[in-house]
Amino acid sequence: MLVLLDNGHGGLIKGRPQTRERRSEEFPDGKQLFEGELNRAIINGMIQELSFMQIPYVHICPELEDVLIGTRISRANSHHQQNALLVSVHSNTNEGPRAGDGCEFLIHPNSSLGPSIATIFAEEFQQAFPNARLRRGEGGTPFKLRGDLGLLRRTRMPAILTENFFFNNERETRDILLSREGRWKIIDYHVAAIVRVMVEVFGENPVFRG
Numbered sequence: 396m397l398v399l400l401d402n403g404h405g406g407l408i409k410g411r412p413q414t415r416e417r418r419s420e421e422f423p424d425g426k427q428l429f430e431g432e433l434n435r436a437i438i439n440g441m442i443q444e445l446s447f448m449q450i451p452y453v454h455i456c457p458e459l460e461d462v463l464i465g466t467r468i469s470r471a472n473s474h475h476q477q478n479a480l481l482v483s484v485h486s487n488t489n490e491g492p493r494a495g496d497g498c499e500f501l502i503h504p505n506s507s508l509g510p511s512i513a514t515i516f517a518e519e520f521q522q523a524f525p526n527a528r529l530r531r532g533e534g535g536t537p538f539k540l541r542g543d544l545g546l547l548r549r550t551r552m553p554a555i556l557t558e559n560f561f562f563n564n565e566r567e568t569r570d571i572l573l574s575r576e577g578r579w580k581i582i583d584y585h586v587a588a589i590v591r592v593m594v595e596v597f598g599e600n601p602v603f604r605g
């Protein structure tokens with residue numbers, strides 16, 4: 396198995412967000428969430444755990460700058476091999492008077508392995524956050540089909556995009572996205588899902604030494 400890791404948006408350089416619009420409001424105590432920073436923290440935690448378990452990975456956008464979607468797609472495709480899995484980590488936001496809540500798992504409608512992979516991610520998410528909402532697709536599937544996202548549509552390997560809570564939801568942002576405990580739970584459920592995909596979808600045996 397090869398895990399391809401994508402953190403989507405730009406991070407922070409000298410405190411300045413590289414993808415400015417993807418951020419929470421600034422709270423009265425001065426705290427604020429920048430999605431690109433969160434995505435990197437989750438990916439970096441996953442990298443540590445995958446390394447401990449000797450599961451190979453490629454970080455397709457390690458820069459702090461915002462990397463164009465076309466570049467990220469071609470980097471992912473340049474590493475395509477048997478049993479590759481692309482995981483793109485994000486946090487959500489929505490318009491309107493009521494902030495959304497919970498997590499959702501996006502796959503391309505033509506992905507043959509996507510439904511089993513996304514179901515595993517959804518199960519591990521619910522295990523880690525039993526009181527949080529799993530945002531389901533049409534017909535009640537534990538994932539949503541998105542034909543419009545280039546990262547899912549134009550990549551050659553099975554790919555999943557995880558939307559972890561809503562950064563315009565103050566409770567989720569303060570309690571989960573801006574807390575160490577919340578971030579580690581997000582990291583751990585991603586890693587648990589990857590290990591299950593390796594075994595249950597790709598039929599590989601994990602070589603745990605960590």
Ligand SMILES: [Zn+2]
Pocket residue numbers: 403404417430484485486
């Ligand atoms: Zn995002």
